[in-house]
Amino acid sequence: MSLVTTPASKLGTCTTCASTRITEITMTLTDGSIVDFVSCHACETKSWKQAGADLDITTVLGKAKKHKVAV
Template structure:
């Protein structure tokens, strides 16, 4: 039989996965309290990330005033604080 005519093995159906909601402008209904700390606009991109030292932070970038901010559970973080926590030891 030519390779194109060989039967394929039966595939098992994949389990349905529920994707987490995106936290950006594309799905405004899924954003929770995402607003610029400088101008109050809700036109922001918000990302959750972990810094090199393991600190979980929220990064918010405003599409109106271009303000960028980082915060942790302890409160707002400065750029210098972010850079210090992101250095490899």
């Protein structure tokens, strides 16, 4: 008999408290960036990631607001 284990990277863990009680949502910002929004139910940390790299909330807001800036 063997145990099937899922790699932690697949499950997703909170980077703050290592809880697996997280919600991960992938969304596309108005500038076309695909980002992952991760919300932890254990410690209420919210974070944004793009291609696995942490994103600053101000960067996310900047990307989301880009369409409102006159081009």
